[in-house]
Amino acid sequence: MKYAWLVVVILGIAGIYLGIQRLQVDHAENIGRYPCFFCASVQPEYEIVIFSAPTCPGCESAVQRIQRFCRLTGVQYGGAYYDDAAISQEKRTELGLTKDSDFLVIIVRRGTVLASSTDPATAEEFLSETFKEVSQL
Amino acid sequence: MTYTSTRRIFQVVTLGLVSTGAIGLTFYKIVVPFLYAPYTYSSVTDPMRVVQFYAIEHIIPWYALGMLCIAFGIFGRAFCGWACPFGLFQDILHVFQEMDLPHPIHKLLSYVKYGVLIGILAVCYYTATPFFDKINPFATLVSAIPHWLLVGFAVDRWVIIRLTFFFLLIISFLFIHRFWCRYLCPVGAIAAVFNKISALHLHLNPSRCTRCQECLDVCPTKVNIFDVVRKRPTECILCGACADACPNNALELTFSVKKITEPLPSQGRQITATRPIPPSQYTRRDYPRPEKKPLSDINLRKLRAVRGRIIYFYEDKSLIPPYIKEIQTLQNFQVWLVNMQESVNLVEHYRLNEPTVFVNGRVYTGSMDEDTFVAHLYSEYAMLKQLTLVFDTAKCRPCRSRDCMNVCNQIDITFESKIEVHPLTQMDCFACGECLVACKRGGVALAYGEPKIDFTLNLPHLESLQDKLLEVTPMTVKAFVERDSVHCNKAITMLAAISHLSRGKINFELIDALEEPERSKAHNITVLPTLIVGQFRTFGVPTEGSLILLIRRNSRWKS
Numbered sequence: 270m271k272y273a274w275l276v277v278v279i280l281g282i283a284g285i286y287l288g289i290q291r292l293q294v295d296h297a298e299n300i301g302r303y304p305c306f307f308c309a310s311v312q313p314e315y316e317i318v319i320f321s322a323p324t325c326p327g328c329e330s331a332v333q334r335i336q337r338f339c340r341l342t343g344v345q346y347g348g349a350y351y352d353d354a355a356i357s358q359e360k361r362t363e364l365g366l367t368k369d370s371d372f373l374v375i376i377v378r379r380g381t382v383l384a385s386s387t388d389p390a391t392a393e394e395f396l397s398e399t400f401k402e403v404s405q406l
Numbered sequence: 407m408t409y410t411s412t413r414r415i416f417q418v419v420t421l422g423l424v425s426t427g428a429i430g431l432t433f434y435k436i437v438v439p440f441l442y443a444p445y446t447y448s449s450v451t452d453p454m455r456v457v458q459f460y461a462i463e464h465i466i467p468w469y470a471l472g473m474l475c476i477a478f479g480i481f482g483r484a485f486c487g488w489a490c491p492f493g494l495f496q497d498i499l500h501v502f503q504e505m506d507l508p509h510p511i512h513k514l515l516s517y518v519k520y521g522v523l524i525g526i527l528a529v530c531y532y533t534a535t536p537f538f539d540k541i542n543p544f545a546t547l548v549s550a551i552p553h554w555l556l557v558g559f560a561v562d563r564w565v566i567i568r569l570t571f572f573f574l575l576i577i578s579f580l581f582i583h584r585f586w587c588r589y590l591c592p593v594g595a596i597a598a599v600f601n602k603i604s605a606l607h608l609h610l611n612p613s614r615c616t617r618c619q620e621c622l623d624v625c626p627t628k629v630n631i632f633d634v635v636r637k638r639p640t641e642c643i644l645c646g647a648c649a650d651a652c653p654n655n656a657l658e659l660t661f662s663v664k665k666i667t668e669p670l671p672s673q674g675r676q677i678t679a680t681r682p683i684p685p686s687q688y689t690r691r692d693y694p695r696p697e698k699k700p701l702s703d704i705n706l707r708k709l710r711a712v713r714g715r716i717i718y719f720y721e722d723k724s725l726i727p728p729y730i731k732e733i734q735t736l737q738n739f740q741v742w743l744v745n746m747q748e749s750v751n752l753v754e755h756y757r758l759n760e761p762t763v764f765v766n767g768r769v770y771t772g773s774m775d776e777d778t779f780v781a782h783l784y785s786e787y788a789m790l791k792q793l794t795l796v797f798d799t800a801k802c803r804p805c806r807s808r809d810c811m812n813v814c815n816q817i818d819i820t821f822e823s824k825i826e827v828h829p830l831t832q833m834d835c836f837a838c839g840e841c842l843v844a845c846k847r848g849g850v851a852l853a854y855g856e857p858k859i860d861f862t863l864n865l866p867h868l869e870s871l872q873d874k875l876l877e878v879t880p881m882t883v884k885a886f887v888e889r890d891s892v893h894c895n896k897a898i899t900m901l902a903a904i905s906h907l908s909r910g911k912i913n914f915e916l917i918d919a920l921e922e923p924e925r926s927k928a929h930n931i932t933v934l935p936t937l938i939v940g941q942f943r944t945f946g947v948p949t950e951g952s953l954i955l956l957i958r959r960n961s962r963w964k965s
Contacts, residue, residue, distance in 0.1 A: 300459055
């Protein structure tokens with residue numbers, strides 16, 4: 270029992286190693302950055318809509334990360350629209366948007382576009398910062 | 407510098423470090439090992455949030471668990487005591503320091519936090535909602551309340567639940583130190599498991615400990631500090647308050663397993679093998695002899711099982727046997743030491759001429775050596791355990807004066823049956839007989855076994871003879887009785903009434919003739935009940951007058 274704590278520390282190091290392999294370090298960092306609507310007892314009235322080109326590098330990963338963001342924070346996920354589908358153009362017209370990039374993520378509140386970003390790599394950061402700002406979290 | 411002042415500095419520094427989001431510095435890769443919640447200026451990651459989110463996604467949070475394992479493996483629950491901002495908040499709010507929960511409730515509630523942790527994980531797993539964020543009290547404090555104050559809020563079910571829970575906790579913090587940490591914190595529940603093996607631990611040096619219990623009084627989590635040598639307490643938050651309070655410096659927080667470092671008898675000199683010395687050169691050494699205890703262990707054990715009331719009338723305090731003073735310290739005994747010179751009224755009331763001992767309101771006539779006296783207390787309680795106080799509610803119902811209740815606050819007649827039976831030991835009754843005499847309708851009686859009370863005492867006759875009873879010398883009447891007998895019950899009731907009227911001078915000892923055949927044979931008992939009054943005896947139930955006559959005759963015979 271004298272050195273049981275050392276075994277636990279080694280297990281902890283192994284846990285961190287496994288976490289790094291599974292990209293959980295970045296995930297933990299994101300969770301720390303995500304806005305916490307439940308913590309402040311705020312009901313998120315936002316919807317996230319994604320427009321993406323089918324062959325865009327990094328877009329599919331960004332879509333998955335945004336889906337996870339919505340699941341964990343409680344923000345409504347409005348769906349991902351791919352440019353090769355006719356419905357995508359209809360949705361853009363409905364929201365008053367024009368296509369000028371391969372990737373576009375927008376925050377919609379009661380039919381109004383609050384903010385948008387075209388960078389798939391920093392989509393979550395954009396969403397986190399924007400939500401914190403508009404919700405005063 | 408004391409542990410407490412160092413700890414306060416650490417708590418404030420930690421609070422500053424986890425709030426550096428205000429100046430743009432964030433350390434979100436760090437999952438902190440204490441209760442936390444995201445808020446405007448937060449700069450680290452909340453462990454419960456990570457664990458919840460992974461539970462929602464049905465994935466094991468290797469990274470977060472790895473960090474917690476390292477932190478708790480090295481420091482145990484020290485983060486609760488030294489770093490947790492919510493712990494600091496509780497420390498500040500604990501105003502009424504004298505109050506705490508009783509130990510059994512504390513013990514029971516200590517397990518609740520494990521249930522909270524499992525419950526949170528289960529709810530997250532099955533409902534895919536970060537449930538704990540909705541009620542996290544630290545989030546309420548640093549995120550919800552500031553948000554409500556700045557932006558306003560819409561009242562919904564969760565807001566009401568959250569506020570109610572938070573304000574109940576606030577009230578508990580005022581009275582019970584670290585209520586959240588001790589009973590509810592899910593992060594504390596994870597840390598508590600590691601407390602058993604953590605490198606940092608509380609060390610007690612038994613050679614310095616005088617068991618003064620100063621440490622127990624200051625411990626915020628009510629840990630039995632003396633147990634730390636044998637087992638590591640899971641509840642200890644390693645705050646060091648006990649070490650600060652210890653007058654002999656017997657306690658310390660340490661990472662190493664300490665050995666006793668008292669100076670050795672050799673004082674560092676090398677000890678070599680020598681030839682054995684002859685017995686004539688043996689040096690005599692006086693070993694301290696154990697002090698004689700005022701009450702032997704056997705008697706103490708006996709007395710712990712019984713209850714009683716003792717009144718000791720003394721003239722010279724130094725002549726009081728030491729075991730009487732020892733009995734005075736026992737919680738199950740009420741002992742009054744009465745100075746005869748000072749309490750003249752009492753002496754006059756009992757008509758005492760010499761030092762006298764009353765046990766359960768009746769004079770004790772036996773030897774005052776310890777074993778005999780303890781045996782008497784033991785047999786007296788054994789007798790009381792067998793007896794019941796019986797109320798004939800047919801007689802009680804029309805009674806408006808309730809004299810029995812007026813003289814004794816232990817009596818509570820419920821009128822639920824025709825004959826109401828109250829065991830004496832349940833109602834803290836020592837069969838003093840006052841209620842028997844107070845009831846002029848004859849509705850109260852003592853019974854041994856079945857409550858057969860088909861009789862009425864001739865109380866007016868007894869009361870008319872009270873003056874004569876007060877003149878007799880103290881004595882003990884032996885009553886040979888049997889269970890479930892109406893005649894025996896009458897004899898017992900009569901003896902209790904006479905005992906009360908004589909102001910305790912007449913004591914009585916009940917002997918079950920069937921359970922103690924040797925004693926019955928020794929006294930040649932042929933009829934039950936038989937009352938033996940010194941040299942005289944009755945056959946069957948005596949009348950009130952004849953019994954008092956025998957008592958007076960025996961008193962004269964003795965004198």
